[in-house]
Amino acid sequence: MSNYYHELAAKLFDDIEKDTADSAGVSRPAYSDIETRTLAYLEAFAKENGLASCSDAAGNLIFSRPENIDAKEYILIGSHADSVPQGGNYDGLAGIIAGLLCLLKASETSATFKHPVKVMALRGEESAWFGPCYISSKALLGQLSADELSSKHKSDGRTLREHMEAVGIDTAPIAEQKPLLASEEVLQYIELHIEQGPLLVEKKIPAAVVSGIRGNFRHKRIRCVGEAGHSGAVPRAYRKDAVMAFADLMTRLDESWLTILQKGNDLVLTSGMMGTEPAKHAMTRIPDEVGFSLDIRSQSSHVLEAMKLMLRGEMATISLDRGVRFEMDEEHSVAPALCDPQIVEGLSEAMQATGREPFVMASGAGHDAAVFANSGIPTGMIFVRNRNGSHNPLEAMEISDFMVGTEILFQYLTE
């Protein structure tokens, strides 16, 4: 893509960053006036450049070339306009701008799309504001639950439903879980997104094709309960040390993790919160209790099921060895979402055609694409290299890397 598009992209990112700046990074709350303003800015830009636009019943904006706005079979390019509080400017926005640039380039060159293309700027993807994630895409596909609709905003306490109504969305059909989108009209859903991990930076690759989005199962607080005692007085054989038992569990999970990777399977595993009871713990007290979280993710539902069984098996063994017991809290889980193999292949070919070695990787973070994929719509994703992680103000994507990703998308849509 020429320098013209590079500069245009830089200006769009810049204008929106200035308009939505917070004391650090940007804040574009889901279903807020700021989010509406971002959509209005993008709509004005699209109009100035001869593109058509309309809103849908979930308050999202749709852009296309004028002749395609009513197309009944189309490829949908989407991503989200909202951000986390004090987040980075590129998370979500990159996918919308990439889609807009593809529409523009197709209008300004003789290239034709294989299928009509619509670009969607989605509202409300981030879970940071109300708790539930992928709000807009779930609403579109009739999957937003009553519980989710009545979840409360993190700071003003008003419900999601009230916030949706405040930006002009009729929530009655959403509450009845009526699909707002004719999903049979969507031939494919494609999302370009910044990578939110370090892989592309480490590998020195500007963009990649995504094979799928990891599913997960999570426990917020598992308790391991043993027996307290004097740290100097109780010999090893008589101890029921909860922290030692927790350490055993982590070592065993880590060993299994390595084995699973060596067999070519996908897995990541984190215990991000753990601690003994501050009210009673002491340096000289054998800990009788430790609480910890577990977040286990994989692209494979088989691996996730195997990990659930293994977790329980290891807990049972350690309980016998160490004289402790594990008490599980409620499990939360999300199914993995696989990208469509033909789209993965098509995007890889597009990557090759733009002069780059195809590179395919898993997405560790969740995206709207997961909702579309799990609703049976063939889905694909492109990742763009990004430094310093995401969901923070230091997020850093080079516009030149963004243009590589956008070019792969354009090539795929037009080849």
Ligand SMILES: [Zn+2]
């Ligand atoms: Zn995102």
